[in-house]
Amino acid sequence: MNIYYLTLFPEMYEGILSSSILKRAEDKGLVNYQTLNFREYANNKHNQVDDYPYGGGAGMVLKPEPVYRAMDEIDLDNARVLLMCPSGRRFDQTFAEELSTEENIVFINGHYEGYDERIRKLATDEVSIGDYVLTGGEIASMAMTDAIVRLIPGVIQKESHENDSFSTGMLEHPHYTRPREYRGMKVPDVLLSGDHKKIEEWRYEESLKRTRERRPDLLEENEK
């Protein structure tokens, strides 16, 4: 998979993309990350990427030319082009699974009051990571990258994400490791029993209980 980030702040990506599993995925040749600073495509005297809104009003608007030119440079006709904005489709695990099968993904990250409406024409999807407003799309695109890349076959063991919260439609069951008892808190006996069927049943019940308590909306969604 190739992932491109159109951004005015490529340095924001450095730490995230060169650490942990995202880095390992690149080292294994399973993904390739590329940041493009679209200020370099502004093509005007002061490398200006934003301007005042026609009709007046507060805030600046991202100009179309730098973004269109950067997209010309990437020159892909089969990419998923994701425009990051709070009014987009809500990102979730199902969407992450879908995107993990793409060959090329482009994130367009705005940083101002808004995008010139013509920029939206470049996007296949407008995406939000939640109902809150960030100062720009970068952090949102990094969170999405993390969720997507870990699902690419070969990046982590399949078993590690098959039982993830949301993949099963429920939250994940509790986990325990050694010691058997810590400050009076004991590991449930069933996990020490060696009875795999019983353990599976316990995990399922605990998942269900946790989902009922914390996210009943997920269970209602499954029933639809």
Ligand code: ADE
């Ligand atoms: N840009 C600003 N806020 C955002 C959000 N919630 N999701 C995606 N991109 C954004």
